[in-house]
Amino acid sequence: MAGIVVVFDFDLTILDVDSDNWVIDECGATELFESLLPTTPWNSLMDRMMRDIHSKGRTIEDIGECLKRAPLDPHIIEAIKSAHALGCDLRVVSDANRFFIETILKHHGFLDCFSEINTNPSYVDEEGRLRILPFHDDDATKPSHGCSLCPPNMCKGAIIERIRSSLVDEGKKKVQFIYVGDGKGDYCPSLKLSEADCVMPRKNYAAWDLITGNMDLIKAKVHEWRDGEDLQRVLLQLIHRSERLKIIMDCKHQTSSSHEALPQALPVPH
Numbered sequence: 001m002a003g004i005v006v007v008f009d010f011d012l013t014i015l016d017v018d019s020d021n022w023v024i025d026e027c028g029a030t031e032l033f034e035s036l037l038p039t040t041p042w043n044s045l046m047d048r049m050m051r052d053i054h055s056k057g058r059t060i061e062d063i064g065e066c067l068k069r070a071p072l073d074p075h076i077i078e079a080i081k082s083a084h085a086l087g088c089d090l091r092v093v094s095d096a097n098r099f100f101i102e103t104i105l106k107h108h109g110f111l112d113c114f115s116e117i118n119t120n121p122s123y124v125d126e127e128g129r130l131r132i133l134p135f136h137d138d139d140a141t142k143p144s145h146g147c148s149l150c151p152p153n154m155c156k157g158a159i160i161e162r163i164r165s166s167l168v169d170e171g172k173k174k175v176q177f178i179y180v181g182d183g184k185g186d187y188c189p190s191l192k193l194s195e196a197d198c199v200m201p202r203k204n205y206a207a208w209d210l211i212t213g214n215m216d217l218i219k220a221k222v223h224e225w226r227d228g229e230d231l232q233r234v235l236l237q238l239i240h241r242s243e244r245l246k247i248i249m250d251c252k253h254q255t256s257s258s259h260e261a262l263p264q265a266l267p268v269p270h
């Protein structure tokens, strides 16, 4: 289905849990994490926690194995594979990091379904420790995106605007976005969507609370979902509906242009 871009948040949307919390808990680092959280931005804290986990003798392979055990609903994999098979352009926009996301998507065999992963960069340094950097290339005191809704390291709304303008540059002006997410960080991109787009907030999670708290601010159509099975049903319905609508519009266009092609009625002589 050309013309539909489905953008997925990762934690608690594709994955059943939050990957950062999962790794911290599985590596027994919850106490330190919680003690530093009130004073350290999340993104820098994750980098700091990787240092602690590494110093305790956990290798990058250990973290990889831990990520592979994180629960992921098979309905989500089916939904994503179906949307990809229908020709949708699928992208991830996440405040986790590249190593976590790619490890999990590769493990479950659907990394190739995505055309792009927008997330915090990560790399393994010479000591074998995972380093996690901010998505927006700036320090925490001077957020480069200038958005008051989002954390300094990442504004998902700015990413949506960048995707839209890059598609326009490619000549794809009539693109419909379907944005799927759960968290507070998914509210800003929801505000950037247009009337033609859809937003799928996870029911009773932070993004849903913010969106349903003032529907006047949201231009996109809102379709909530509760779990993986629900996400699969709602997403595929939206894609099929959009496909039917496109066929109807194409038919109308063809009918009206064929009318235009008809010869003009001859004027009746007086």
Ligand SMILES: [Mg+2]
Pocket: 009, 010, 011, 012, 013, 181, 182, 183
């Ligand atoms: Mg999330």
Ligand SMILES: [Zn+2]
Pocket: 147, 148, 149, 150, 154, 155, 156, 157, 158, 188, 189
């Ligand atoms: Zn923002």
